[in-house]
Amino acid sequence: MIEKHILFKLKIIIILLTEKNSFCNATETFPMTTIDMKTVVNSLVSGDAFNVNNLLNLSEKYSKDAEINDIDSDIYVYGKYLNTSELIVKRGYTAEEYKVTTEDGYILLLTRIITGKSGPHRPVLFLHGLLSASDQWLLPGCNESLAFILADNGYDVWLGDQRGNVNSQAHNKYDVDSKKFWDFSFHEFGVYDLPAFIEKILAITEASQLSYIGHSLGACEFLIMGSERPEYLEKVKVSILLAPFFNPPRISQSLILNTINLFSPIIMNPLVRATKYSIFPRTKALQTAIQRFCSPEVAIDICLTIVGDVVGDNRKNLDRKLVPFYLSSVPAGGSLKTTEHMVQSFKSGKTRHFSYNLVENLRRYGQITPPNYNIKNIKTPIALVYGNNDGFLKTKSIQRYAKELKNVVMNYWVEDPFFNHFDGIFGKNAAELVHKKLLKLLNNYN
Structure with a gap:
């Protein structure tokens, strides 16, 4: 073989x-x-x-x-760029910005969409993928963007920005130009960033749980959190993973x-x-x-x-x-170590802790190869949404690790045979093929 x-x-x-x-x-x-x-x-x-x-x-x-x-x-307008809050305001909503400090000192941006409409405003957190930022969720417009659709249907929508991207480049100790600032991979996204976002949202809304939507690496970090910080799973009602990057194929498309x-x-x-x-x-x-x-x-x-x-x-x-x-x-910034961690995943076909060298792996993990993330005990209801034309992923790889999860409530292989890695966000048919189903799913859990 x-x-x-x-x-x-x-x-x-x-x-x-x-x-x-x-x-x-x-x-x-x-x-x-x-x-x-x-x-x-x-x-x-x-x-x-x-x-x-x-x-x-x-x-x-x-x-x-x-x-x-x-x-x-x-x-x-060509040559013009609006950030997440400006896009929200331009679409006729109100935006609120919050600073979130992680346990290891990174200061992240969290943006909230305020509709002004009455309703229970059930909180839902969106997190982007590699080298992206929170504005990606808003670019298609009000009728095509899942974030705006949920906001219009009574959800309290929160958009997070991971450490290292253009909106989250601050630390309470390290300068952004220092090597120590950039010493993180997507492991820290799941262990520190996602828990910090959850804590902040629940503290502000006084809710006991929220719903989660992650795209690509944003999906991966939820599984990492479930493996490394399982106490936070109780704070999530349902998790929707779009084009979920995890245990990728060693040979992609x-x-x-x-x-x-x-x-x-x-x-x-x-x-x-x-x-x-x-x-x-x-x-x-x-x-x-x-x-x-x-x-x-x-x-x-x-x-x-x-x-x-x-x-x-x-x-x-x-x-x-x-x-x-x-x-x-899409070029919104990130760490070189995160990219290297993804390459390691493609090489091994497994999503594991970051691999250093043999000596450092022995020191950190007690073994020469980094340990796998254990997702078998994640009991949170999970929806998997993916397409057959995804250059990053393969349907068989997703279906393989889906069997390890305890509570997959939706395993949705989108009908469009050309549905790709970003069509769930930017595709013209996403509202009809995907967003309607996800709104119904969220309503069932809220």
Whole structure:
């Protein structure tokens, strides 16, 4: 089995290094006929892919002569960015911001949507995935966003921002530029951040329990909390895990992810040089470059092809006018250690504690390999929602670990065969295929 696994990886790399994939036809606004996957791989290995200036230069070069028209909205304007609270206010609601301090000293942002409507206002917490931020839940608009839909249906919606992203870069002891500040992986998300959010919300609302919705790594951290901090499970009525990252497949559907997986020791060196301890920070320049470069008038199909390889290509399910804003919201910052932890999960096919070296693993864990997270004793009602076209995950992997969970009340494989990793948030059909079911589920538990 190991030999077949290695041979399959080698076959993938040969394809990557030899095949040329036409990303789009030549156009007047984007005079680029083909991009080959060898270029993508070389960019990853050399570190050029992590250089924001490269994207800025491309953006300037190819959007110079293009007419990029602002869409008809005061919210979405190219080159303009609204944070979570501003998006809430622009949509006609009121926003409240709270600072949450974790047990290990990180200061996180927690944002609340206030509708002004009467009702029981049952609390529900949303948490984003890797390199994302809380604003991702709001970008599709009032009728398509699960957060707004729940707010309009009597729920007290709270949006959290994990340590290290653009909204949560503070500590009561460490400076954000120090190595110690960035010494965390997604282990700390589940052990410290999620419990801190839960405590804060229950203290303010005086409720005894809340509901939870996590996307991707946000789903993973709930399972980590259930393994490492089981006392907090009693504070959660029901947990909805969208595109849940946990025990991922060693071979994914993504050629780019498989390349990163195989060449991670080589890629990590230029990544460290380019980013130090943090990775893909959100900046005004980067967001503007992505919005301009990935606009419908410039190179949207190139962007969708590259991103689609990683998350699953379902471009027909996206509002093309909003794609530049979706893509520019994802680089929200995080730690290099978190990314390394995810690579370790792909390599082993298991979600375990962070692996250091043999000596450090023995010191920390009493064994040379890091221990697995034990999810068998999680009795909280759990809903799993995922698609068949997810570049990160595989249906079989999710169904395999779902059998370990004690109380799966919904195991929903979305009917759309092209439903991908982000369609539960940005997909045009998410409101009909997913959000209605989740609202009904939440109502049953509230």
